[in-house]
Every structure is written in structure tokens, then in C-alpha cells.
Amino acid sequence: MSSNVLKPGPRNLITDIAGISVGNATDEKVQTGVTVLRCAHSFVAAVDVRGGAPGTRETDVLASENLVGRADAIVLTGGSVFGLAAADGAASALSVDGVGLKLSDKGPAIPIVPAAVLHDLGNDGDKEWGEAPPYRALGTKAARNASAEFDLGATGAGRGAMAGVEKGGLGSASLVLEGGVVVGALVAANPVGSVYMADGETFHAWAYEIGGEFGGKNPPTLHELPEPFPDYSRLHFRAQAGANTTIAVIATNADLTNVETKRVAMMAHDGIARAVRPAHTAFDGDIVFAVATAEKELPADPQPMRHGLVARIGAAASDCLTRAIARAVYEANR
Template identity: 60%
Template sequence: MLPLPRPGRRNLITDVAGLRVGHADDSNAGTGVTTLLCDDFFNAGVDVRGGGPGVRETETLAAENLVGRAHAIVLSGGSVFGLGAADGVVAGLSVRGVGLHLKPGSPAIPIVPAAVLHDLANPGDKDWGLEPPYRRLGLASLDAAEQDFALGSAGAGRGAMAGLIKGGVGSASIDLGDGLIVAALVVANPVGSVLMPDGKTFWAWPFEIDGEFGGGRPDPSVSAIAPVPDEARLASLGRLQAGAATTIGAVATTADLSTAECKRVAMMAHDGLARAVRPAHMPFDGDTLFSLATGACALGHDDDRPTRLAAIGSAAADCVARAIARGVYEALKQA
């Protein structure tokens, strides 16, 4: 039997060389920002499956449009206010000279897509008036970007909830050999549950590697058929409204994918969200996944390329499921 693929050295999205992640928190407001920084202008795609998304620059990544690449991806709390975090990242990158240079002497124009989650009803002082903290937090998260970063209640996961329990930032990677690495970074704030009906086993348990989110396994008598969501319970959370809950994130690979292929990987990666959260992709959710490809690993352009692309998408879905469970698991340990 062939050996199973293993996580990368860090078991983080930064196992894909050329990526760094930075967090910035506002403990008073109970919110934060996470920035995924690219060392180059990487091909990118995005797929939005939730019925109430909060996004920025997603059409810039459409395969039929001009750019289809990104300098950074911003994930933020704060609902619509959190979209301002990308303003800080754009300004910080432009000052560094990172971005499109359309005319000599004009400012660099960074491409920074973003997605937000709704944490406004969670603990923290959101009475910020005309000065939401997100632009400042975006700039701080850019300055904090490193290869190693915290999981759980950090950055955009600072105010996240997963149903009735704490949500947070998670990440996971898989090394498929010959330089091909696939990884995910996710912020879990779903209204759906990450736990099976027993209330203790993660839905994602079949995909766990080396006890990365506690090693829990369901009793064989526990059914995988979850109860119909209790509308009264959801209403009590204040999350039965568009955009009130979401899981946002990004997957990345070292493969030399086109923008259209990045889109396909993002679409497949959503399967991992559905494996780890039940129910998912509801009208209230803003579920959004970006996809990045660094191009370091050549897939070739023979008849087998679609098969290799499918393997990358499948691995991305597994990484998303693992990352969601890791984020919640780490957040619960910190609670």
C-alpha cells in the first residue's frame, strides 16, 4: 500500500512557499483581521456559496476579466465595516511599491480581494462611530505577516462563533510529493454546527491527521443524521439574517494553475466546508473561499492535467475540513 500524504512542515497554509499570514486584533471591540500576503502576484480565483456574502474585488478574479491575480487576501470580522481592512492593506502595499504600475510616477495599485464575517453581535464594544478600526487593523495585520501564525481566537477569528461554541482561525496543509503542496486558511464563524449530534465529535473527524484537532471519534451508535436546525435556537443567536454567519478563507497550492483552474479548485474546496459544518451554504451564510496558485510546481499540459487538477481540488477540500476543525479546536482550548 502506498504511504498516505502527510502535512507540510508547519501544517499551515505557509507551507506553500511565498505566502505569509498576519493577524491584528482589537480586544476592546472583540474583532480582528487576518491578511494572507503573497510574495509575488499569484494567479487567483474565488467561489462564493453563501447566500449573504460580504466581499470585495471578487469580480477582479473572474477568469473573463483582465487581472485574475492577487497581491494579498484579507479576511476580517466586522461585517460590511470589515471591508475597510483591505484599504489599510492596499495603502501599506502601495507604499512598499507593491502593485500594478500603470503609469510612471503614479502609485502602485495592489489587488487585494477580501471577505468578511459577521461578529457585530458578539461580545465587544462596537460603538466606533465614524472610525471603525478595520483600516488600522488591516495595516497592522500586513506588518505582522510571518510564516508562523496563531490559530484559534486570533485575527479575524477573534470574535468568531461556530454555532453555540467559539469559532476561530484554522489552517492545514498536505504534501502530495514532488513539490506539490496544497493548504487552507479558514475563519470559522458558521451558524451551522461543527460538531456531530453527540456534541463532542467534529464532523471533520475522518479527515484528521495526527490528532491535529483532538483525535475524537464518534461512538458507532451515533448517527450522522443531524436533527433539523432549530429555528428558535438560531434566532436566539441573532443570526437568522443575511450575512450574519459565515466561513471564509483561502486555499493555496504550489501548482502552476491558471485563473480558471484556481476557480475550479475554490469550487471543489467548498466540499470541505460542507464536510465540516452542517448545515452550510445557507441563505444567512457568507461562505466564500479564495484560491491561490504560486506556479512553482509544473503540472504539465498533457491529457492528464485535468486529473491532476481534480486531485488538487480534492486535497484542498480535505484541508478546508481539517482547518475548520483545527480553528474551532484551538479556540475552545483558549476559551
């Protein structure tokens, strides 16, 4: 691959990758929501969990040593432990559509729908839902809403999110690499750390911005290393383990194996560290999923070349996630 300047896809969304669609469902009364990424068919998938208190569903099934290693959809949701029910709703919707494993002539299709949750239970929304949390219904609705176009900011899984002391949100970004390989990121940004520099206006991600996608604010001149716990993080105000997280999906149209897809997910975590300061604290439950649609074939040999191309995709995924986090907060606070 050459050193040409890279550009986003036509939408600058993860849906620039053919076969990927995204749907949001938001409950304004509860101030929460669900985002579902749907796959046109079962795509190779992997996950890398770095959080100290993650909330997940069906992540083990994506491990390379296990049977499936693929996903029909991925759910990002608010609601902490209650939000996991969103995957039930999404799975039911997909099964009705005939999506999923058919192990015999009897019984419904069995969709593989991994999920990750963020904690948004402390906002001002009405959480007096008793024995009927809204997340299953929201998961069904988000799965039904999936399309190539979707909103960013305070919507879907990003509705109740916070980024430091500012509103968090839902973000996305894409890059088109040489040879038609496309990489994209989708994120619900709810970190305890700050996405802003000391001026409270410039994103840590400013150097990765393309075309003013999150405001075009250049950084102030810095003559010394800034405070490691920025004023705009929540670490100056409160620190509650497991109450914050950044959950994301990376996608590419390259024909990656399950192991290679896992490597891309691992590399993409660097994008969180670029966009948030501090990142990956004990108070964050950071999770990155990755899917590969296999539309674009990478050379199998020589192996060093293939490994290099996978590293290129992982680096682009990291850059996309950095940009997507800044876009999430920018759009939520406009």
C-alpha cells in the same frame, strides 16, 4: 499520483507553500480582528462565492474574463460591512512597499487586494466606534505582521467568530502531495451550523484528522441519522440572514491557470460541507478564494492527465479546508 498516505507540511499551515505569509491583528476591546494573506509576488487567484449575503471587495477582478486574475494579498476580516476597510489598510501598506501594478511612472503602486468579511457585530465587544471603525488600522497592522508562523483560534479574523453556539476561530492546514505539490487552507470559521456531532465533543471532520490536530476524539457509535439541525448549531436558537459565514483561502504551489484555480476554489467548498452541519444555508455567506504560486509545473499534455491532477489538488484543498475548520474551533476553545 500514487495512493500513498499524505501528510501535512512541516508547519501544518497554509504557509507551508513558499511565497505565502499570513499576518493577524486583533482588537480585544472590540472583539474582532483581521487576517491578511500576503503573496511574495502577484499570484494567479480566483474566488467562488456561495453565500446568500456575502460581503466582498475586488472579487470581480479575479474573474477569468477580466484583465487581472491575480492578487497581491487577500484579506479575511470581521466587522461585516465596516470590515471591508481592512483591505484599504492592507493595500496602503503594500503600496508603500512598492507592491502592485505600475501603470505609468507617476502615481503609487496599485495592489490587488480582494477581501471577504464575516459578521461578528453581535458579540460583547465595544462597537461604539462612531465614525472611526478600527478595521483600516487593523488591516495595515495585519499586513505588516505577515510571516510564515501565525496563531490559530480566537485571533485575527477569527477573534469574534462563532461556530454554531461555540467559539469559532481562525484555522489552517496543509497537505504535501506527490511530486512536491503542496496544498493549504486558511479559514475564518463563523458558520451558523455546528461543527460537532450529537455528543458535542466529536467534530464532523473527525475522519479527516491527522496526528490529533484537533483533539483526536473518535465518534460515538451511531445507529440512526442524527438531527439535521444539531443542538450545537444556532438554528435552534436564532436565525438571522447574513449574520454568519465561513471565509477561506486555498493555496497551492502548482502552476494552475485562472480557470483551474477557480475549479479548485469550487471543489474546496465541499470541505465546508464535511466540517459543518448544516452548511451553505441561507444564513451563511460562504466564500473561498484560491491562489496558485506556480512553483511546481504540471504537464500540459495529455489534457486528461492535467485535468486529473487539478482534480487531485481540488480534492486535497477540500480535505485541508475540512481540517482547518475543525482546527479553528478546537484552538479557539482550548
